[in-house]
Amino acid sequence: MQPAEQTLGHVHEELLDNGLRVLVQEVRTAPLASVWCWYRVGSKNEGPGLTGVSHWVEHMNFKGTTNIPRDKVKGIIEQFGGYWNGYTWIDQTTYTETATRDVLDRMLFIEAERMANCLYDPADCESERTVIISELQGGENDPDQLLDQELTATAFRVHPYAHPTIGWLGDLQTMTREDLFSYYRRHYVPNNATLVIVGDVDRDDVMRRVVRHFGSIQPGEVAKIPATREPEQLGERRVTVSRQGTTAYLKIGYHAPSVVDADFFPLLALDAVLTGAKGVNLWASFRTPAPQRSARLYRALVDGGFASAVNGGLVPTQEPFLYTISVTATEGTALNVVEETALAQLDAVRRHGITDHELQKAKNQLRARLVFEGDCISNIAHQLGYFETIASWRLVPSLAARIDAVTLQQVGEAAATRLKSTNRTIGWFDPQPSTDEQPPAVGEGAGAGPASE
């Protein structure tokens, strides 16, 4: 058998007159088609009083349109065996359908309707308010998510990456139907969107259908919030969440490069050395555990008996976000011991870099992940839309080469600059023993991760 080589198909790109960017890739491995419609709007576009609006809008965009009555939404794709979903995160909101290829026209129709004709029935807005608060409170039940939210809010003082995508509870309680609808109208225009179609389809046929469904949607002025850059952090920051619980958690967050920064790929290799490679597909990476048994932080923390789990998180983003290391302390291990052990490893790699062997292993792992995470049309389409939304889809076919080009020196430099103590925020979830049976005051939100429909 021949060595694995990732085959990258041809991507057809077209810009409609109304500004809608369309990407089509013919992949004939299964009789399926996958459609993704991406908007350049996420929680970083939200100002005070409106945190969580992007995600709430995403929920409202599944509740009927001018030409899809509310009671026809259920089963609109499912009755053809199809699947739909959507998610919102800091830079993006996206919607997807995957079904057999003969349903393609219906999938495009749904996305065109979603872009132009959603209803925002006041009763539906109210009913969804409590669904989203339930989503927030479910997330808050998880101490790790709670800590993630607090760490992110501590690391960012100025940039809107600070607040969780689900939003702060106070804003979710007070936002109005008008807030939601006007936000929808200001961001859901073709010139702020990317439509991706991948699967067993014919390119010309797809383009004809796209023009028919989307061609008449008028472009609009896209609401912009003023650009802001997070000022350089001048010293280590700390945050402790003290709540009842059974288990202690540690998180260390470093300000990280954006996907277009020269440091991004070297840092990705560094993360593979520290915690095992996860790849760069937010939609697929969670399904396949990282190969991390020989990774430095795993060896020191988990094999050392201080932690039951360690994970690194470096995700491609449009602007500089965080590289986060998350650790679950083993029963009976004090957080300061876990922290000292982790920092000793991070300090060693900051001062001495990594070895040739480690770099080769990191590259092997990252290349394998690129293969694993392109295993279905939905994942392939996700990557094109994701990268186009944060930078350019043209990064996708270049990922393997960019990983290959990383040098020992670049990793060493990335470690030296990024892992400085002044660039980090340290978060503790310090579990308190159970005291009484009174419910605690309700918290303010939960989770800095993507919020999904």
Place this chain on the structure above:
Amino acid sequence: MATLAQRGLSPIRAVLDNGVRVIAKHSGATPAVTVHASFNAGTVFDPAEHLGLSHFVSRTIDRGTAAHPADEIAERLDFRGVSLAITVNRHALSLVCTCLVEDLDPILGTLADIVMQPAFPDREVETRRGEIVTMIRQDEDNPAAMAAEGLLALLYGQAHPYGRRPRGTVETVERIRRSSLHAFHAARFAPDSLLLVMVGDLDPQRAIQWADRAFGGWDGQAAAEPQFPPVEAVHERRVHVIPMMNKAQADIAYGFTTIVRSDPAFYAYWLMNNILGEYSIGGRLGDSIRERQGMAYYVFSALDANVIPGPLVIRAGVNPANVDRALASIDEEITRMAADGPTERELEESRQFLVGSLPRRLETNGGIANFLQMVEFFDLGMDYDLRVPDLLARVTRDEVHAAARAVLDPAKAAVVVAGPYPKSPD
């Protein structure tokens, strides 16, 4: 080119001389392979005094063998970027490996070494024990996990193999010795207990030859499988509350015992459950509790017809103030389903969904491997994917209604609420 619907998966199935069952399937979508090696060694085989033993084995079996220390195995897998996950469910312990196609042959050798002669070194056993105790403590602080485990204990009894905590308790895990791990391995890991499924950009015959080279020299037999205690009939509603006052949201688990997977009524139950709590956003339950009443972000039902009558479990996460209202809504929906059955339209749409979703379910190597493992475990036949449409087409509305009537009765439900909810509901 024949489509999937015409020729089906058509995997190659072989039985090695020593009894290992091997299934190989070519799929050229990516230059990768998923290897799914499962043993009849799930949590139902835990001895009563060593609850959590199967899970403990899953956390230690790959931590060193007679020939190779843990570090060497870790390096061998990590250097190639191989992902290895070891999971346990009620009946199976599975090693699931994702690798590049050129690594398949050597990885089969490593997997064979791991499952044939694990060493369970003392140091590894102690380190992993600490991890497991931490995982159990995390579960005890997780309302969703507590509700789900609590429901199974209520449905089957805490001593029944389906009712016990799959990871055991801190006390039972502390008692597990290295010798217990070896004894479990000796009893449950043998050629006749192994099902090896390989899916990916491979030549099936050649992959089977490699499997034979890796596993063909292994001999021995797994111990006889124990008899499972019968599932007791239920005559009343049982409610159990697990107060977790430090939490923001309450998790509800609500359910019944159902049927065995080999019951001819399975396809009617499958459709009934889809209509009740799966189709679109959580079926009828989702319509009521999420869409109409805005009470929950998640609500769904799941059917697990199994070797013995498995559970149908309804789950929801709600604000503590809405627990009673959510339970009343679940009661109402299952009463309605039992009284009237589904509509013809609901039945048709769910049928179309279950048939139409097969190509998606069978798109990836991992999806196909899971499917084939399930097919072989329940002895459904290698052409099962081709027979599913007909099996579902034959189900009538009356049969789905009968399935609903047979299990859905609020007066016989088991109900667990875990979260910030007072101990005694009205």
